[in-house]
Amino acid sequence: MGIKGLNAIISEQVPGAIRKSEIKHFFGRKVAIDASMSLYQFLIAVRQQDGVQLASETGETTSHLMGIFYRTLRMIDNGIKPCYVFDGKPPVLKAHELAKRSTRRADTEKKLEEAIEEAEKLKHERRLVKVLPEHNDEAKKLLGLMGIPYIVAPCEAEAQCAELAKAGKVYAAASEDMDTLCYRTPFLLRHLTFSEAKKEPIQEINVEMVLEGLNLTIEQFIDLGIMLGCDYCESIRGVGPVTALKLIKEHKSLENIVAFIESGESNAKWKIPENWAYKEARDLFLKPDVLDASDINLKWTEPQEDALVEFMVKEKGFNEERVRTGIQRLRKGLKTGVQGRLDGFFKVRPKTQEQLATAAASAKAAKKKAPKGKVGKNKR
Secondary structure (H helix, E strand, C coil): CCCCCHHHHHHHHCHHHEEEECHHHHCCCEEEEEHHHHHHHHHHHCECCCCCECECCCCCECHHHHHHHHHHHHHHHCCCEEEEEECCCCCHHHHHHHHHHHHHHHHHHHHHHHCCCHHHHHHHHHHCCCCCHHHHHHHHHHHHHHCCCEEECCCCHHHHHHHHHHCCCCCEEECCCHHHHHHCCCEEEECCCCCHHHCCCEEEEEHHHHHHHHCCCHHHHHHHHHHHCCCCCCCCECCCHHHHHHHHHHHCCHHHHHHHHHCCCCCCCCECCCCCCHHHHHHHHHCCCCCCHHHCCCCCCCCCHHHHHHHHHHHCCCCHHHHHHHHHHHHHHHHHCCCCCHHHCCCCCCCCHHHHHHHHHHHHHHHHHCCCCCCCCCCC
């Protein structure tokens, strides 16, 4: 589900922490991708012209395989080396969110049965899309044959992606879920696995600039996310994004906010959920169950052409010519390797809002001091 309203807060309060770029900007980068989120996207988006999911002759869904194969090729073509991270066992605290999803699913199934118009049926069918164990297994098989590394996290994939990024094994975590920021990944990439046809720029969010721009510690940022609504516990009823940010800035922690609300001094409409497990939720973000990145060795290997053709063409019904062409692209991209980027030789840190403002003020002052009508020898 992610965290509602967090992207809007960052866009409004710290716009400099978000950079929009074309995919080619990330040439030479290794990226850890939230596999389950990507598969969900592919199952929804990769469809035939009539809106129906792609399927083999035997009726097996293949939209997820089409997505994994061609979106991965697009990244490889642009000099990106992806690794995929799959979810492990969900934390116990996530049970309430999973129960809510089951309830919503039952409601949607009822609406689908009652739907008459085709467009309405397709809308409800997409809402019923679910990543099944067999989808994950087939995706892992395909990635293995392609020579693309994947990891099965002990728990949440986003947390493991962030762990790899923090350890320098990859440049960034890639996911649509904003809660990835709460695991303090250095950078979060959104829209990386979107189709080229959507022409959506990739959104790169710098978490340290977010924390500095909002003037929050990581603990306070996590508390903000919990108030906005995360997968681990309910939010405070009646508290929206603007109010949540105001409360965390004024009271510094959820403990203080709870005390303030329970004291009766606050808005009477605000209501703390019964047995609110916000402390446990905070701990899941601060101390997630992840594999130690130092024990993980990411390797991109030669694709297994014959086995790929057997799986994708003979078993799943994909076009052989297109698959073999894709394999050649894959082989070429993986042989190229991750070429050195200029910022790989230096310690490059994006300028903060304060640094940018100081630089702008210095440039303005220097311009005022410069003699009128004369051009300095460094000016062009």
